[in-house]
Amino acid sequence: xxxxLIIPAYNEAGRIGSTLEHVQSYLGKQSYSSExxxxxxxxxxxxxxxxxxxxxxxxVIRYExxxxxxxxxxxxxxxxxxxxxxxxxxxxxxxxxxxERLWPKFEEGADVVIGSRSLPDSFIEVPQPWYRAKMGKVxxxxxxxxxxxxxxxxxxxxxxxxxxxxxxxxxxxxxxxxSFDVELLFIARKHKLRIEQxxxxxxxxxLTRVNAITDSGRxxxxxxxxxxxxxxxxxx
Numbered sequence: 001x002x003x004x005l006i007i008p009a010y011n012e013a014g015r016i017g018s019t020l021e022h023v024q025s026y027l028g029k030q031s032y033s034s035e036x037x038x039x040x041x042x043x044x045x046x047x048x049x050x051x052x053x054x055x056x057x058x059x060v061i062r063y064e065x066x067x068x069x070x071x072x073x074x075x076x077x078x079x080x081x082x083x084x085x086x087x088x089x090x091x092x093x094x095x096x097x098x099x100e101r102l103w104p105k106f107e108e109g110a111d112v113v114i115g116s117r118s119l120p121d122s123f124i125e126v127p128q129p130w131y132r133a134k135m136g137k138v139x140x141x142x143x144x145x146x147x148x149x150x151x152x153x154x155x156x157x158x159x160x161x162x163x164x165x166x167x168x169x170x171x172x173x174x175x176x177x178x179s180f181d182v183e184l185l186f187i188a189r190k191h192k193l194r195i196e197q198x199x200x201x202x203x204x205x206x207l208t209r210v211n212a213i214t215d216s217g218r219x220x221x222x223x224x225x226x227x228x229x230x231x232x233x234x235x236x
Contacts (some may be wrong), residue, residue, distance in 0.1 A: 001033050001034070001035055001080075001081045001082045001083070002032035002033045002034060002082060002083055002084065003027075003032050003033070003034040003035070003082045003083070003084050003085070003086070004034070004035050004036075004037060004076075004077075004080035004081065004082030004084070004085040004086070005023065005027070005034065005035070005036045005037070005085075005086055005087075005088055006037050006039065006073060006076030006077055006080060006085060006086065006087045006088065007019070007020075007023075007036065007037070007038045007039070007076075007087070007088050007089075007090050008039050008041055008069050008072030008073050008076065008087065008089075008090065009038050009039065009040050009041065009043065009047050009072070009090045010040075010041040010042065010043055010047075010066055010069070010072070011043045011044060011045045011047060012043070012045075012047045012090040012091075013043075013045040013046050013047045013050055015090060015091060015092075016038065016047055016050055016051060016090055017050055017054060017055075018092075019090055019091070019092045020036070020038075020051065020054075020055050020058060022092065022096060023036060023088075023092075023096050024036070024055070024057070024058075026096045026097060026099075027096075034082070035059065035080065035081065035082060036055075036057070036058045036059065037058070037059045037060075037061060037076045037079060037080055038051050038058055038059070038060050038061070038090075039060075039061045039062075039072040039073070039075050039076040040060060040061065040062040040063070040072075041063070041066050041067060041068065041069065041071065041072040042062075042063060042064045042065045042066030042067065043062075043066075048060050048062045059079075061075055061076065061079060063075070067176050068176035068177040068178075068180075069176075069177065069178060069180065070173065070175050070176040070177055070178070070179075070180025070181075070183075071176040073087045073180065074170050074173050074176075074180070077161070077166050077170045078166070078170055078171075080166075082163075083162070083163050084102075084106060084160060084161070084162060084163070085160065085161050085163075085166055086099065086102070086158070086159065086160040086161070087157065087158075087159055088157065088158060089157035089158070089205075091205040092203075093157065093202055093203050093204065093205050094115055094156065094157065094158040094200050094201065094202055094203075095201055095203070098115060098158065098198075098200045098201060099160075101115075101198040101199070101200065102160045102198060105196040105198060106160070106162065108196075109194060110162075110194045110195070110196040111161070111162050111164060111165040111168075111188065111193035111194045111195070112159065112160070112161055112162075112165050112169075112184075112185070112188050112193055112194070112195045112196070113159070113160045113195075113196045113197075113198060114151070114153075114154075114156065114158070114159045114160075114185070114195065114196075114197055114198070115153075115156045115157075115158035115159065115197075115198060115199075115200035115202075116151075116152065116153040116156060116197045116198065116199060116200065117153050117156055117200065117202045118140070118152035118153040119152075119153075119197060119198070119199040120199070121199035122199035122200055122201070122202065123199070123200075123201045123202070124202050124204075125201060125202065125203045139155075139219060140152050140153065140154065140155075142220070142223065143182055143223070146182070146186075146223050146226075146227065147186055147189065147227075148182065148185055148186060148189065151185060151195070151197065153197075154181050154182050154185055155178070155181055156200065156202070158200060159181070159184075164193075165188065165193055168187070168188075168191050168193065169184050169187050169188060169191075169193075170184075172187050172234070172235050173187070174229060174234065175222050175225070175226065177218060177219075177222065178218070178219055178222075179218075179219045179222035179223060179226070182219075182222070182223065182226060183222075183226050186226055186230070186235070187235050190230070190235055191235075
C-alpha cells in the first residue's frame with residue numbers, strides 16, 4: 001500500500017459522510033494505491049455506523065470511551081499499512097487536494113511534512129474568530145520557546161509521515177489530547193527527523209470542539225508534561 005489516510009472522528013455523524021465522499025473521489029483518481037481509516041474515538045452518535053453502511057471500502061476502528069484526538073491518530077497510524085501516512089480532520093478544514101503539496105517534500109527526503117496556516121503562501125479562506133486567532137498565536141509562541149522554534153503552526157490537523165517516521169514517533173507518543181502534535185514534533189526533532197512545512201488552504205469550521213479556555217489550560221499543562229518526560233528519558 002502506497003498511502004494511508006487516517007481520519008480521527010468523535011461525534012462526526014453530521015459531516016463524516018460528505019468528507020468521505022470527497023476524499024474517496026479524489027483518491028480514486030490518483031495513480032497510487034491508498035486506504036482510508038476512520039478511527040471512532042468513542043463517539044456517542046452513529047458516526048461508525050454511517051461509515052460502515054455507506055463506505056464499505058473504508059476501514060473503521062472503534063473503541064470506548066472517548067480518549068482524545070491524539071489517541072485516535074496514534075491508533076490509526078499504527079494500524080495503517082501505507083508507506084506514507086497522513087492524518088486528516090473529519091471537518092475537511094484543509095481540502096484533500098492539498099495532499100499534492102506534500103509529495104515534493106517527501107521526494108526531497110523529508111520524514112515529516114506538516115501543513116501550516118502561518119506561511120506566506122497559505123490561504124485562509126474562512127478565518128477563525130479573532131479571539132481564537134489571538135490565543136493561537138500566543139500558544140504558537142509558547143510552543144516555539146518550548147523547543148520547536150521555526151514551526152509557527154504546530155496544530156494544523158494535516159500532517160504526513162513516512163513509514164520510518166511513524167515507527168519512530170508513534171510508539172513513543174504519550175499525549176492523547178490536543179498537544180499530541182507538539183509532542184510528535186518534539187520527538188521528531190529529538191531523533192533528528194527532517195521536518196518540512198507546506199502552506200495550505202484552510203477553511204475554519206465553526207463547530208470546532210476545542211474550548212478556548214479549558215483546553216488552553218490543558219495544553220499548557222501538557223507542554224510541561226512533555227518537557228518532564230523528555231528530561232526523564234521517555235523519548236529516548
